[in-house]
Each structure stands twice: as structure tokens, then as C-alpha cells.
Amino acid sequence: xxxxxxxxxxxxxxxxxxxxxxxxxxxxxxxxxxxxxxxxxxxxxxxxxxxxxxxxxxxxxxxxxxxxxxxxxxxxxxxxxxxxxxxxxxxxxxxxxxxxxxxxxxxxxxxxxxxxxxxxxxxxxxxxxxxxxxxxxxxxxxxxxxxxxxxxxxxxxxxxxxxxxxxxxxxxxxxxxxxxxxxxxxxxxxxxxxxxxxxxx
Numbered sequence: 001x002x003x004x005x006x007x008x009x010x011x012x013x014x015x016x017x018x019x020x021x022x023x024x025x026x027x028x029x030x031x032x033x034x035x036x037x038x039x040x041x042x043x044x045x046x047x048x049x050x051x052x053x054x055x056x057x058x059x060x061x062x063x064x065x066x067x068x069x070x071x072x073x074x075x076x077x078x079x080x081x082x083x084x085x086x087x088x089x090x091x092x093x094x095x096x097x098x099x100x101x102x103x104x105x106x107x108x109x110x111x112x113x114x115x116x117x118x119x120x121x122x123x124x125x126x127x128x129x130x131x132x133x134x135x136x137x138x139x140x141x142x143x144x145x146x147x148x149x150x151x152x153x154x155x156x157x158x159x160x161x162x163x164x165x166x167x168x169x170x171x172x173x174x175x176x177x178x179x180x181x182x183x184x185x186x187x188x189x190x191x192x193x194x195x196x197x198x199x200x201x
Contacts, residue, residue, distance in 0.1 A: 019187060020169075024169070043072060072147075081161050085161050092189040099198060107139065117141055120143040121143070123143070125145075128146055130181075132159045132160040132161075
């Protein structure tokens with residue numbers, strides 16, 4: 001009871017090649033993401049956080065200022081969301097329904113969304129995340145440092161994210177974050193973003 005599990009990848013480790021290699025996935029998912037899960041379970045054992053679902057642990061630990069638990073819980077949640085934000089080349093579908101309408105209204109087209117996400121990723125100083133979010137139906141792009149997540153911001157729903165911690169790209173792209181961001185955002189899972197947005201309506 002109360003154990004947080006490592007959610008299975010939604011595709012094979014080599015599915016995002018050549019943009020994100022199987023070697024990077026094996027370290028990023030198999031070491032970093034798995035490590036956050038293991039550490040979190042140790043931290044919550046015997047505490048009031050044990051037995052809570054992951055999202056509640058993230059929100060409550062942030063609110064109560066329990067930094068170690070928050071950092072690990074948020075990183076577990078962020079990484080799970082990141083894997084779902086990407087799809088093998090050609091497998092990400094297209095914006096659908098109300099989400100497609102919101103993209104046209106707030107950005108013009110998907111290319112502008114990708115450009116805004118890439119810009120946020122490149123300008124994030126140090127480690128962090130670039131996010132496409134919805135707030136009261138309106139789309140915008142934000143970035144967060146370290147483990148911070150829009151999950152803790154009332155009224156904001158995350159739709160897509162790009163990880164810009166160095167372990168997300170350094171084996172494949174070295175220090176070329178801009179190149180990684182541009183390439184990885186070619187793998188955006190628009191079907192996932194559409195479903196996330198449509199749930200807010």
C-alpha cells in the first residue's frame with residue numbers, strides 16, 4: 001500500500017530514434033526517472049504522504065513546503081507526462097476538436113506552438129521544463145525551473161511538456177539544447193494534448 005510505481009513507457013526505448021536514442025532513454029527513464037520513484041517511496045514511507053496518489057503528493061508537499069518529497073514526486077509526475085507528450089515520428093496525430101480551435105485562436109497554427117515551446121526551452125536558465133498549458137480555455141506557453149510543475153498552479157492544466165534537464169539530451173546532443181528542442185518538438189503528441197485539453201471542457 002502506498003507504493004508509487006514507475007509507469008511503463010508508452011513506446012519501445014528505440015521508438016524515438018534518431019532524435020532521442022535508446023541509450024538516452026535507457027538512462028533517462030531507466031536511471032533518472034526510476035531513481036525519482038525509488039527515492040520518493042523511501043521518503044514517504046511511514047509519513048502522511050504514504051497512500052496518497054502521486055498528484056496529491058505533489059500538490060500537498062508543495063503546499064506544506066516538504067521540499068525533498070516535492071522534488072522527487074514532481075519529477076516522477078513531470079517525467080511521466082513528458083514521455084506521453086512525445087510520440088514516434090508520424091505517430092502523434094493532429095490537434096482535434098476544441099483543442100484544434102484553441103490552437104488556431106491563440107497561436108494561429110501548430111508551428112507557432114512549437115516555436116513558442118522551443119523558445120521557452122532554450123531560454124530556461126539551468127534545468128527545467130517548457131509547457132503548453134490551458135487556463136480557462138486559453139492556451140499559453142510557460143517554463144518552470146528544476147522540478148516545478150504547473151500541476152500545483154490552480155486553474156492551469158498542462159497539455160504538453162519538453163524536458164530541458166541536461167540528462168534529457170546530453171548523450172545525443174551535448175550542449176546543443178536548441179537543436180534538441182527543435183528536433184524533439186517534431187515528435188509532439190498532438191493526440192495526447194487534444195485529449196488533455198478536451199477533458200478541461
